[in-house]
Amino acid sequence: MxxxxxxxxxxxxxxxxxxxxxxxxxxxxxxxxxxxxxxxxxxxxxxxxxxxxxxxxxxxxxxxxxxxxxxxxxxxxxxxxxxxxxxxxxxxxxxxxxxxxxxxxxxxxxxxxxxxxxxxxxxxxxxxxxxxxxxxxxxxxxxxxxxxxxxxxxxxxxxxxxxxxxxxxxxxxxxxxxxxxxxxxxxxxxxxxxxxxxxxxxxxPSRVIEDVSFAVHSVGRSLLQSSRGPYPPVEFKERDSTCILMWAENLSVSQFRSGKWERHDLASQTFGESSSVKLEGSFCNETHSRLELSYENVLGYRSFKLIFAMSQRHYKVSARRWFTMDQVELIYDGKKASFNASRHIYAPVEYSYRCESVTSFRYAMLTPRSSKDNANDWRVSFDDFQIQGFKVSGKDFSYASDCAGFFTPGIWMGLVTSLLMVLVLTYGLHMIMQLRTMDRFDDPKGPAISVPQTE
Known part of the structure; x- marks a missing residue:
């Protein structure tokens, strides 16, 4: 047997x-x-x-x-x-x-x-x-x-x-x-x-087998439209209409205990067929959205919640509406840890937001809202994170506003290298233009040119 x-x-x-x-x-x-x-x-x-x-x-x-x-x-x-x-x-x-x-x-x-x-x-x-x-x-x-x-x-x-x-x-x-x-x-x-x-x-691997794609995406502006892996995103509906979508390849929280960080992965409990997450407490309207993920037995806590609070409003400078992630909250057995995300997580209201890595440490995009709660004892990490809380059409993300800036490290390296080459070329041209020919030449048939010496 x-x-x-x-x-x-x-x-x-x-x-x-x-x-x-x-x-x-x-x-x-x-x-x-x-x-x-x-x-x-x-x-x-x-x-x-x-x-x-x-x-x-x-x-x-x-x-x-x-x-x-x-x-x-x-x-x-x-x-x-x-x-x-x-x-x-x-x-x-x-x-x-x-x-x-x-x-x-x-x-x-x-x-x-x-x-x-x-x-x-x-x-x-x-x-x-x-x-x-x-x-x-x-x-x-x-x-x-x-x-x-x-x-x-x-x-x-x-x-x-x-x-x-x-x-x-x-x-x-x-x-x-x-x-x-x-x-x-x-x-x-x-x-x-x-x-x-x-x-x-x-x-x-000893053998590499040809990849089998899970989905076929169209090209163009829809390249960043969806961020689906082997499991669909979390979907919250209000009045039988989807109004919040969230997906991440990795979703984890860590707490500092006994001199070390204890980590718990929430992705397996959040996505896929084995998902046990509950969305009770979530809501959405024209100006505010709240995605509340409820878990059991996370790092020893009987009740654990991960909350994404979002809002949208009109900005006169850009003459359009934007949504921001106001805060990310952890509620565990009656205690709370809150992180401010509005400075980094934002996008036009018609778009979704996507980022390769969103963390509260190591290039932190989530910062503790107050020193009075326990946010400094927690670490939050989302990999390949994508969320949309407004203007959701169907079950797919809208075009994504990526967190990666236009001036990436590779672009900066290219610009600096080009600038150095331009400076070297300019210096070389300047030196060539400063060359001067002699105004007198020695005639071998005539008297030699004498240079008077002064003491």
Whole structure:
């Protein structure tokens, strides 16, 4: 039965992975000798971003052992499990015997079929931040000589190679060798009676499959019209008519506790089929809109609300109406933290607003409204954020007013370089124009030119 379950899990990983974009994405598997807390998997076809991976790791390591083994392979794809694993064939012929056995023995292992390869490459740094300890790169023989302490966090990184069919060894032979290394390391941990948490991933995919687009967008001014990923935006209706739309690739909040920041990802609870967010308290009219997202059990709070308050009015200088994001509020168990957003988040009332990153830290666009509330203890971060609170037509965003300014760093570099070249050219022309010929020349047939000397 355990063997059947493992095959089902790997088959599910392959089916989920094949639905979405496979370009530059790698799988990630996490398990523990003590078991991991159960976590909802990402939506089908959704590539896990850096912020989402941090949330998964933080939740998993909250109760898992902090002696962490990171098996980082050069290349890996879900196809490797279906081609060389025990998914369809005999388990005895599988190249992942030790890995599958470890997964069967662990409760609630974490499977992420599609993780951005750039994020996976930064796994040592992410885990170092989570465990607050430096990574130690070693070989299995070196691990046998170490004496680990269950009460002291350790991050042990074991690099594994990968081979393609063009090499001397086949890919299955190399994967089988890597699986033996994994089994050897796990046996050493078991022999030392040290509980552990293990992560198996890769730096880049071994196979890149052609992208499958989720939507086809028309060209022209509609390029920034919608910002949809594998899930639709949050939609609030008033009198059966949509009046507020909001979408983000990543939606997260963090609170400073016990000397460190604890982060919670809200995207999985807000978007997609597994969404549990409630919109009670939201409203919209001609001048004001309020999107109120209500959650349960966020960072230990039974009641948690994320509120976007917007308003629109006519500005005489521009002779048109604009909407602004007046504030972003966090209400948790009766307490409140408010951020001012009106200085940075605004757009013509007919447009939506879009920004690659909206945060309350690191190039902050959200600033605490008052020093009396607890806003300084919170961090808010929205990636690929888009919102529209007025003049919504149908279920699609209007043309987006992007937060990126016209003078981007690349444009500034080009202007400065051009200015330097113009200055050099001007200086060169000035020097050429200052050249003067001699007014007298020495005649070899006549008397030599004598220059009187004065003492």
């Amino acid at each position: 355990a063997n059947v379950n493992c095959r089902i899990v790997f088959a599910f990983m392959f089916s989920v992975f094949s639905l979405g974009k496979c370009n530059e994405q790698v799988p990630l598997i996490m398990w523990s000798s003590e078991g991991l807390p159960s976590q909802s998997p990402p939506a089908a076809g959704h590539a896990v971003s850096s912020g989402e991976l941090e949330s998964y790791l933080s939740s998993a390591l909250s109760s898992a052992p902090h002696n962490l083994l990171l098996f980082l392979q050069d290349k890996l794809s879900v196809d490797d499990f279906t081609m060389y694993g025990g998914v369809f064939g005999n388990k005895q012929d599988s190249a992942f015997t030790n890995l599958e056995g470890a997964l069967q023995a662990s409760s609630s292992p974490l499977f992420l079929p599609a993780v951005d390869s750039a994020t996976a490459s930064a796994l040592p740094a992410l885990l170092q931040e989570q465990l607050d300890t430096s990574p130690l790169y070693l070989e299995p023989e070196t691990l046998a000589q170490l004496r680990l302490n269950a009460s002291v966090a350790a991050l042990l990184v074991i690099r594994l190679p990968y081979s393609s069919s063009s090499d001397m060894m086949s890919a299955k032979e190399v994967l089988s060798g890597n699986d033996e290394v994994i089994g050897q390391v796990l046996n050493i941990m078991t022999a030392q009676a040290v509980p552990y948490t293990a992560v198996y991933s890769a730096l880049r």
